[in-house]
Amino acid sequence: MVFKTNATIAQFGGKLLKLSHDSKVTKTPMDVNVFIPSSSTKNIPVLLYLSGLTCTPNNATEKSFLAYFAAKYGFAVVFPDTSPRGADIAGENESWDFGTGAGFYVDATQEPWKNNYQMYSYVHGELIDALTEAYTELDFKNISITGHSMGGMGALVGYFKQPRAYKAVSAFAPIANPSVVPWGEKNFGGYLGADKSLWAEYDPTELIKNYKGDDSATILIHQGLDDPFYEKELKPQNLVEAGKNYKGGIELKLVEKYDHSYFFISSFVEEHAIHHAKYLGLI
Template sequence: MAFTIEESFASFGGKMLKLSHESTVNNCKMNLNLYLPHQYFDPDHKEQLPVLLFLSGLNSTPDNISEKAYVPPSANKYGFAVILPDTSPRLEDERLKNGIGAGMYLDATQEPWSKNFHMYSYILKDLLPSIRKEYTKLNLDRMSICGHSMGGMGALIIYLRNPVLFKSCSAFAPLTHPIGVKNGQKYFKLFLGADESKWTNYDPSCLIKHYDGPKRPILIHQGTSDQGIKDLIPEYFLEASKGTKLDGLIHLKYAEGYDHAYYFVSTFVPEQCEFHAKYLGLS
């Protein structure tokens, strides 16, 4: 078996599994959480279940979303599983400390991160194929993607580069133009080097200009009291979409008075899950 079940918890009628596995892409052990709704365990439910891939933010672990975002009630309501990857390898190497919890959903090319920090390829070429192989009651051909903050950026990156793999995409307070702000530049230079031409492969506002997938809306929630909104610049992403195949399809919803925390995320999880359920054919 590819995955080891480290812990299992009953949750909202289904089960939250804390898993680990040896990643051939990141060359190390990786952790993740997998939520299986009650339909997964129902012997009378013969149909494979769709999947929501939910990416966490900077310095988070799979537990942040699992314990604070309250996704399981919606997963049970509609009948989809939720895959919650980690944000980076967890290696005890002092040289890697700036990258722990901050994998940025890219493939690092610079030492010392280039050996283990391949979060983009890890998700697409390792994690998802392994889930497909081992959890055969899940249907990864019916999959949507979302994320929070850095994970929202990751969701946009992965969706815009691989639109045929996903039925829909959404994000909570995503970092939409990392190469245009200091914090994004910091990690891109760290992981990808000084050649800024390579950074555009992981910048949603650059990628959207070349998007050539299905014309489906992308849903984004952004709190107006988010302390980091000047770095997230959702309006830049909206502007970048003009004249593209997704022009008019970026549904940016500002949430008055909400900040960046999980009180914000948990408030709008039901709306985003309803959005995905529609495109997953569940509502």
């Protein structure tokens, strides 16, 4: 067992596992939380939930209430961390929206980040492979993906770059077009350098233009209209515009009065759970 179990907590009739393991990809210890419903003892489908800036695996675990619906519909949820921690890189902890807690789910190509900040390969590769081996009751061939803000971006990127990996995608207030917003410029510039052709490899709005995979699954996105980051950093309409030819359609739900917080996420998590349960074959 590559994972150390730090806690096993009863929740919604199932169990929440707080795990850690030594990542070869990030060269740091990594925490991950996994909720496993009691609904079945084998072939349990999985939803991968990617968190936003500053979050550890615990924030969404405690505040999203996703596990309630995962228990109800019968899928597991994996909550990875948002960056390596303790990589001991100069500047890593200087800002809340770059470095620690802000891996942006990319594989960095630039010094001093590239040795550790390989979150794309970690989340979509090493982590899934390790969990597949350790938790044989989970069916990582029947997996779907979602996330919030930076994690919504990471979910969309993973879905577009690996068309056969994920059955469906949804996102809460995703950074939908990072190449043209301050958060993207700061992080892509830092991790990927000045060459914007590489930025496009991690930009949902760029990726959907050339997407060649199965496009039958509707993409569900919620965006609060009182979200302070909406117009400056998130720009979901750019994704909708770029994805006009995506057959399943992008269902962008603009919700009045909602902000960017976990109160927003938990208010719509039921709709996302039903979305994924459908594509995971559970309803």
